[in-house]
Amino acid sequence: MKRSKPRMLVFSHICSPQYVTGAEKLLLFMIRELLPAFSCTVVVPNEGVVAEQARGLGIPVIIQEIPLVVSVYLALPHMMNELEEKKRDKSWRELFLLLHRQRPDIVLVNTCVHPLPAIAARTLDIPVVWAIMETLRETPHTGEAAALIEQHADYVVGISESTAAPLRTPGLLPKTTIIHPSWEHSALLQETWPMNRINRRKQLGISDGHKLIGYISSSIFEAKGLEHFMQMAVEVAERFPGAIFLIVGNPVDNGYFERCLDHARSRNLMERFRWIRFEEQIETIYPAMDIVVVPSLTSEGFGMTALEGMVFGKPIVVYGSGGLAEIAGATGNEEYAAPTGDVEGLFSRVCKLLGDERNLLAVGERNAATATQVFGVAAYREKLRNFVAGLALHGYAPPRLVRGTGPTVYLFQEGMLRPFGTEKAFLDAGHRFEEVRGVPDEWIAALPQGVPIGGAAALQRRKPGKRIRRGKAGRHGRGAGWQRRTTGRRERLRSGTTRRARRRGARA
Structure with a gap:
């Protein structure tokens, strides 16, 4: 089978x-x-x-x-x-x-x-x-x-x-x-990119002569550096009249978001900015852009936005820390990675690209090829x-008889723990102590408890804080420790019965 x-x-x-x-x-x-x-x-x-x-x-x-x-x-x-x-x-x-x-x-x-x-x-x-x-x-x-x-x-x-x-x-x-x-390149529908560029720029009111500089973050909060983008953008806007700026993302802190927009309001430049809260189909967004800026102030784990920008053939300008620095280094974009927090560094790199149309297009084409070579799905699948x-799979073996550091033994049944009330109840059910599996106390505490088996809810009474000594089986509770305790108890019971019988005989 x-x-x-x-x-x-x-x-x-x-x-x-x-x-x-x-x-x-x-x-x-x-x-x-x-x-x-x-x-x-x-x-x-x-x-x-x-x-x-x-x-x-x-x-x-x-x-x-x-x-x-x-x-x-x-x-x-x-x-x-x-x-x-x-x-x-x-x-x-x-x-x-x-x-x-x-x-x-x-x-x-x-x-x-x-x-x-x-x-x-x-x-x-x-x-x-x-x-x-x-x-x-x-x-x-x-x-x-x-x-x-x-x-x-x-x-x-x-x-x-x-x-x-x-x-x-x-x-x-x-x-x-x-x-x-x-990424899976076929899912990006490359054949639609030219038309997507036309349609999206038309929706945003952007002509062919404009250069669209984009900022994308699924959630916008301070660590994602939108304020740094805005500080850079207003300076670029005054130097390049054809520059338009697109913000894509959902603000987590509306006060912070409005403070970022104030940089454009104070310079009477709001007509140069566009905002889209969320767009699931990234193949309709990136083609419309000419440059992608990723000014993250935190050490990004990777920086997928930067990689996506390159996949779509766009130049990227980033803050060079964490995963963003790795992406820039692996794809030959070191010169477009500014020191983290250096707004002037972002400004100068964006201006360099906007001031040289031929270089802007060449960097985008190079990024598309290099991104596929270094981070393409073939390399990913081989590593995966x-x-x-190399994974060792042994799955989940549901425990049946368990106990923690305390004396009570439980039957794990239908997602619940049923405590044995007495040792006799445990043995009468046909179980052996060697079958008991030791589990952490937190595991026992986490699970619901069902109806006790055989009366009282504890195997035996013992002084608070007194621990049961373990045998060679250690935390799993199998073998010697349980066996010695059980055997000892039986021997004591037998010897006590014998003494009582002798006393009865002597009285007779």
Whole structure:
């Protein structure tokens, strides 16, 4: 009989209702490329664009809210306390039930802000692939965040050297693979680009003589550098009367967004600016542009906007840090990477391109060729194929008889733990102590408890804080430790019976 594909449960940290973030876009692309090797199911916190697109690919979608822990990405001192707080939420228990019901062979977790699925999966001994799509913030606690990932990931996939840099520890190095993002060129419908350029520029009121300089970010907030773009743009607008500027993105902070626009208002230049909140079909946006500017103030995990601009044959001007610096270096665009925060650097590079039409077109053509050569889908698939070939899959073996550090043994039945009230109830049910599997106390605490088996809810009474000594089987509770305790108790019972019988005989 033909063996079915192994099952992969994929956890997306967000599912935006109106737009797709870069991390969501990269995850969806990875899932699609994994479909020949895995039967995938996607878990999202709510309905949204990614859920809709996944269903369009025939991928089952589960809606289940799981709290994020953003302090891991920010490497804040309270991240472990926040993590423990999230474990007290009912969603932590529901996460275990989800894993038990789905019984995946492997779990894929997206971004470092989504640690709970990785922790739960590892608790159940399910292999974990953790996709890191952002660069951990550099703080005194970055090592602690990296240690958390090391502890709960069997494999780590970084999308750039920037994302992998904080994870270059002795324990993480053997686990980490770099797979740069890519795209499926046929999905971009290249044959439509000329007409898309005409139509979009007509909608925006832009003639052939104008040069359109674009800024794109799915979510607009301060770290994405829109204010720096605006400061650069108003200076370029006064030098080049034919320059028009397009902002594409959804403002997260309206106050910040309005402050950015004030740079144009104060110079009476608002008629030179256009704004589109969101456009899912990027092949209708990029062809209309002449230059793409990516002034991110944070160390980007990769910088997909810059790569997309090159794929569409556009010159790019970026702040050269993190993944953006890697893209610029790999494609020969070092001269168009300004130091992060250097608005004058953005201005001078954009002006250089606008002042030389022939160079502007040549740089765009070169970018299209180089982007395909370095980051094309053929190279991506080869790296992904090698990565998948090295995965060790053993799946999820549902536990049957379990206990934590306490004395109570539980029967795991239909997603619930039923405690044995007495040792006699356990033995009368035909079980042996060697069959009991040790599990973390947090796992037991997370699951709902059913009706006790055989009366009282504890195997035996013992003083608070007194721990049961383990045998050679250690945390798994198999063998010597349980056997010695059971045998000892039986011997004591037998000897006590014998003494009582002798006393009765003597009295007789």
